[in-house]
Amino acid sequence: MAIGRRPGISRTREELLTAARRRFADLGYDKTTVRAVAADAGVDPGIVTHFFGTKDAMFRAAMDWPFDPDDFVRAIVGPGRRGMGERLARTFLELWQGAESQPRLLAIFRSASTHEESAALVKEFVHDQLYGRLAEALGGADAELRVDLALSQLLGLAMLRHVLQVEPIASAPVEQVVARIAPTLDGYLRTPRR
Amino acid sequence: MAIGRRPGISRTREELLTAARRRFADLGYDKTTVRAVAADAGVDPGIVTHFFGTKDAMFRAAMDWPFDPDDFVRAIVGPGRRGMGERLARTFLELWQGAESQPRLLAIFRSASTHEESAALVKEFVHDQLYGRLAEALGGADAELRVDLALSQLLGLAMLRHVLQVEPIASAPVEQVVARIAPTLDGYLRTPRR
DNA sequence: GTCTATAATCGGATAGAC
């Protein structure tokens, strides 16, 4: 009694999503075509319409965050202020190394510059997830600005390292990069003395 | 004897380039169409072919850097180590504020994620202009990595502030941002003691 | 659930008249 897939529910949908993630990650939203995704999955383009309706809906279905925002924030701020920059840097960079998470992140950020939906995903995450709990945990009148500064460091790192792939930083070990940027993040996140 | 434009050399070419810069800056390479650029300039799409040949050639013609790399590097490293982070931050941020330079920078960086030519422009600049003279001026075995780290901070800032336009950092005054990131840049650029 | 056929549109590029 093998635990096979239930009959009638094909794996095609999942294969389409996997193919879509790879295309969106490598090429961005605009250059990714429904036809190519369907071809990668070995099916007809009409199937995409059947399952998702539109290219945009397929993008939304494929592009959920590869982590739970609650867990993410808790892992960073939970243990307290000490070592927060280091935890943030390491958690972030390891997400970008992961075989599952990297394509999703690449797709979102590669598309964010030109695709409104991707940009909205990023902004919503920052606004709804980070400002609420992270900024509150930090304290200080300009907590949101300080969160933005830390984000700018992380975002730029991801762009240079994983999107543009500029050397030597693209090939630097995670721990080396963590050691360098952790003090920067701590500096931004630390509550300013009045 | 007014110094007018020479007869026979129309201003159409310049108007096309201006329109192209605005389109590329707002929409990125993929979503910018030759037809729309021509319409903005009030001429027929065929004129684009006449002047530039291809869309890609028009992009190249429009996308020269809005500053002289030599001057840029000299302004940063010339006066010496003291205040280098601050000069770098201010020079960079003011370029992003300028009415002439911002559209060019926006176009390049908005397109860099998905357009190979834009990404190559960025990489060439980093490689040919920065590593050569900046890294040399900094000293230390890992000078290029430290330049990358400083770039990651600047690039992320530009993305968050000008491309994604995340608040509150998008509306923060230049001097406030300069004051915050200058210490970060100095930390990266400072020659490590052995 | 899957595919064929096709509609409707839009893209970049070209040829040639004026």
Add this chain to the structure above:
DNA sequence: GTCTATCCGATTATAGAC
């Protein structure tokens, strides 16, 4: 230098057969 007309390919999306 500029425009008209057009080619040709590619794209998303739809209708309907199997």
